[in-house]
Amino acid sequence: xxxADLITKKLTEAFAPQSLDVVDESHRHEGHAGHRPxxxxxxxxxxxxxxxxxxxxxxxxxxxxxxxxxxxxGGVHALAIHAAAPGEGGVS
Numbered sequence: 001x002x003x004a005d006l007i008t009k010k011l012t013e014a015f016a017p018q019s020l021d022v023v024d025e026s027h028r029h030e031g032h033a034g035h036r037p038x039x040x041x042x043x044x045x046x047x048x049x050x051x052x053x054x055x056x057x058x059x060x061x062x063x064x065x066x067x068x069x070x071x072x073x074g075g076v077h078a079l080a081i082h083a084a085a086p087g088e089g090g091v092s
Contacts, residue, residue, distance in 0.1 A: 003040040007071060014067045015049040018086055025080075044080040052085040 001009075004022045011020055023044040045064065052060050060083040065072065068079065 003071060003076065004043065007043060007045070007068060007076075010067055010071075011045070011047060011064070014063075015047060015051050017047050017049040019046070019048045021046040041075060041077040043076060043078070044082070046082045048084050048086055048088075050086060052083055055085075057083070 004024050008020060008022045011017065011022070023046075024040060024042070025044050026040055026042045047064070051063075055063075061081050064081055064083060065079070068076070072079070
């Protein structure tokens with residue numbers, strides 16, 4: 001299974017998001033630290049979930065990082081996270 005698909009599956013199961021977009025940006029990091037041939041090392045996540053209501057940005061990021069701990073330990077070098085509750089701005 002591709003890493004982006006695994007990330008999508010885990011985040012969907014954990015957060016039942018209203019919207020979720022996982023973007024592989026590895027191609028933009030060729031020649032930089034953490035890049036691997038074939039990519040799947042740098043991702044940007046846009047997620048909107050009811051579960052984030054009342055949480056700080058740090059709490060949201062920690063939950064996502066905990067959910068994806070295996071992928072981070074297994075080769076994902078960077079995650080850019082845009083997490084919001086429904087009705088909050090800043091996530092598309």
